[in-house]
Amino acid sequence: MWVVGAPPLTEVSEDTRLVSAARDGDRTAFGLLYRRYARVVHGILLTRVPPGEVDDLVQDVFLLAMGRLHTLRDEAAFGGWLATIARNRAMDYYRRSPPHEELTDAVADAAARDDRSEAEALEALAAIRSLPDAYRETLLLRLVEGLTGPEIAARTGLTHGSVRVNLSRGMQMLRDKLESRNQKSEENL
């Protein structure tokens, strides 16, 4: 769900200033935008591409954004605009890449290495990624990237209400999925 909300005015005006300066070639301003938004871009990509590819793609997204900054008419919409570039970049990744390692393969590898905590973490990540699109991004930004609900709203352009709904329903679905997986693995023992 990517409905434009109303981020706090201070963040918007700060973004506006930074985007405007970055557009004029101010590297420090763009670096500050990176600091503010890197976790959002990272989280969005992590819902879609293999974890090992995400860091490089984050950099790609910011370089793309830097090149296209002159086309952004509303500086206050930077967060939503950047999120769209990240989603499109993830889609391009699959269009261009050869077959890649699935997350389930990585879980199996970790299990084979007897790395229980790695396997568990990968399973939890896979469970989040299997949630409906509307929930997985928000939940991943909260649980993996460590952003709070208000921060997610401010940086993605979602309303507080939408973030609340996504977190609440997404968390419930995630609990159900993890519980059902645990039951299955207990039955298999």
Added chain:
Amino acid sequence: MSDYLWDKSGEPDPEVERLELMLARFRHNRPVPDFPERLGFWDRVRAAWPVRPVGPVGFVRPGMQQWSLPRFAAVAAVALLTLGAWLFVRQPSVVGPQSPALPALPASPSWNVARAAGEPTIGARRMGETGRLAVGQTLETDAVSRAVINAGPVGEIGEVHVDPGTRVRLVESRSARYRLALDRGTIHAMIWAPPGKFVVDTPSAVAVDLGCAYTLQVDDTGAGLLRVTFGWVGFTLKGRESLIPEGALCATRPGVGPGTPYFEDASPAFKAALGQLDFGRLTPGSPGSRAAALETVLTNARQRDALTLWHLLTAPDASERAEVYRRLAALVPPPQGVTRAGVLSGDKHMRDLWWNALGLGDTSWWRLWERQARDFGLESGD
């Protein structure tokens, strides 16, 4: 929802805390990269064209050095003719009164187009490596040519890839309203403008971008198929409307409008029966036809197909709505505040509440969609 899940305040939720600790290993932890001080011209060109094998619009023409002599001669001839015509027009009249100065033509908005293969045409003219598609003009590809439209006056709203055998027109290009018409063929649109600013007319429905990537096909009869690969698209015509999420498709037929959206991985029986319901010449009263098709759809519906069933809740026939309600309630129980009587009588608020329970986002989408449809002068079903 706990305060801890919302803003990390209050008593930590043990399950949330455990997941946070476990998943922290995937968190972003890279320092700020060394970004270039100022992007140069070519950096911007490259950045704007991250994935395409085609030349960047309007800047480079890698095929220049490979031009054949006849092609060069043809271009030179056109240039000479143009120069001659220009000199002729500029020549002052030697008889009669001085002609009044012609008013300057308004600059028509136009979009950059890059040739990707073959020889696409803009208007009646074959385009070179690049061209401009002005409002009112048509871009056409033959059986072997392809092109990429950089959507928006400076390419700021997205990319539209035009497949062979396609005819597409630029209908409108002004702030917050960008409109193409796909007469026939296939386009792949990837739009990064804010949702609802970009629409594509087809002979049998209008596709409204809601922040997405999608493929739209129209055949020679005007029938169409929209496949959403990312985000959402609204599809509408004369009060019939469908909201199509990533992974779903929606067909459309001339004289009918958009059908019911469905997920690509639905069973073949489900899809075939849905096609019959949407576009078949079936009547509610004819047993073994429409009723059978509906029965097939309902029997084969998985939880994920609630998307389709939810759309069918507005079926014109009351008995059909009742059957759909029964099956949808079994797949996704109606949330508090939603009653059978209310839904069957067309209570929009109740349908909205139910939609919110489908896991496809909340009805803010619909509100946005309705606003955008009104802005574009499209009719909305609600």
